[in-house]
Amino acid sequence: MDVGQKRTVARFSFVGSAGEYFGIWIVNILLTILTLGIYSAWAKVRxxxxxxxxxxxxxxxxxxxxxxxxxxxxxxxxxxxxxxxxILVNLNPIAGGIAFLGLVLAFPFLIYRGIRFHARVTSYRNVRFDFAGGYGGAFLAYVAGPFLAMVTLGILAPLASRWRYRYLFNNLRYGGRRFACGATIGEFFGVWWFPAMITIGMFVVLGPAVALLTGFSPFVPGFGQYAIIAVIYAVVLIGLVAYSVSGLFYVAGVRNVAFSATRFDGRHRLDSDLFRRRYAWIAISNLLVTVVTFGLARPWAAVRMARYTWASTALAIRGEFGTYISELKDESGVVGAEFMDFEGFDIGF
Amino acid sequence: MASDAIGDAVRGDWFAPGSSESRPASLERADGVRLLGDDGAELILGEVGGIEVSPRVGRIPRRVRFADGSVFVTLDNDGIDRLRLTPAARRNGLVHDLERFRPRLAAFVVVVALMAFAIYRYALPVMIEVAVAVTPPVVPQMIGSAAIDTLDRVLLSETELPLDRQRDLETQFAALAQFSDLGADGYNLVFRDGGPLGPNALALPDGTVILTDQLVALADDDEMILGVLAHEIGHVELQHSLRQVYRLAGMSALIMLIAGDVGEAVEELLVEGSALLSLSYSRAHESEADRRSVELMLKAGHDPLAINRFFASIREELGVADESGMLSTHPGTAERAEALEAYAAELRGRE
Structure with a gap:
């Protein structure tokens, strides 16, 4: 057996540059407009x-x-x-209700076909990935999980995260070999409590502050309705930032937990060591810079994020990487992939 | 090396078909293509035909796929281009040339900005007009009946207006509506208790006009009520709600299609931003409906500025702040009144 073989840690690295991607990005937009949208497919591939x-x-x-x-x-x-x-949803409540039900039922189907498409068009060392997940798992990971997290006000979000990552990794194949994600629910809760405290703290501090300011304002001369509006905006802004930070902390923590507990082919171990603060800082400053530059800094922002997340990801290889053989599969399911693209799901590996 | 060689040998990795195992190799063009392993072993010798080369994107590794399914991967983009393995490789170079980081890209930025503005300013309104024109009449009817169902369930309740007062207002409304483009049959006046909506009137796309008891009570005379109803007739005639629906849908679709990679958060911002922008359109719609009210009231022989008097009395009774806020869906009432006075004077002058 290869128990005694030594591990070598190989870090992922992203070597794209902002200047280079800027050219690709702006030409993508230019040609998409000039071709009335047709080029968007070529743009996406590039x-x-x-x-x-x-x-x-x-x-x-x-x-x-x-x-x-x-x-x-x-x-x-x-x-x-x-x-x-x-159109159906806007037409009338009955047609809309049926359409909504249809979408909820079709959603897991579109999701798993979309993920499978993504996996099958991705290769590493000349070998394609594959995805073996089905309808039931997709329903649990993408419909039931988010619903459960929502109705419990995020208290059961770790459970939903676990379902999602287990669905993604346990069904991922490379050269016919499996990935296995062994992250426990306790580990997910371990990265949950801190962001949860931020969120609770936000309500504890901001709630009474708003009540005080708006409650007393009628008795304070000169504190007119514009001051109230200003206070409300300030509070909403602070709340939004706090909420984003706690959300980003959670996302980074969950990624670390899920990746670090994932093995490939029973021997190579994935690893992720994102610093939550740094990850949140990059995401938020990226957004601000992109908005301030009217979108022109988006290529820089995208490259910056990719550099950081990949630099924080590694594969601990035991012995040799090994020889894997690609299994040829058809590439159907592109509708699901594009549907998710429109709906803003990110399922890149 | 043979005398007809094109370019120098390119170094890279060679993968057997479907296998993750690679070995260093070099590719050259001499008597067709020749792929040599580092140990000098000849791995592939063949014709140029049947070879696929992946298009050039930035400096990412290029992939050369041979007829037998084996693959040669190299970081030497220029070297691979010099080998000129396929005609397609040259054609794809065109887009790559455009994408190079040169001062020319600044011109692209300007062109994109101008085109985005032109789409928003000129193409989107045309698309909305086309969509409105091809919308079958059944659509506004369905939207209308769905809207009143929802309103009745959530906000409105049954009217407490006496029947003869209802008949009286219906008659006056019909007399006014016959001057509109759709005629008196195009509309259906209904009475409701406004509940949280208070003194209000609403127009639905199917021609249903909802009048709340609170508005009837607040108005000093029937002229004021008719002025407001004429405003609602304007909304129906000009199909404002349908246009609003299409504007929002069109903006979101354009953003999703063109923006491509803008990032989740920015996309969210853009969609929300376009909703805000469309509020400014709803302000334009309000002004249009105001002017229509003045026209109709004048035609029907009523006081054209009754709607102004109505807003003045609302302000008095309810103490609504007289400022035009950015986010308000209704134009500030002072501006609104002045614009209408000018318009009424202009119309009267023409007669």
Missing amino acids: RMRYFYGNTFLDRHSFEYHARPLQILVGRIVAFVLIVCYN
């Missing part, structure tokens, strides 16, 4: 290839293999579905 192709592990990069025409067809079908859904 963007994905840029990010995958610049992500290296142990001297080899990832590759993105989706073809633009595939993406275009998926986009058109997903777009038509979303438009039809929105």
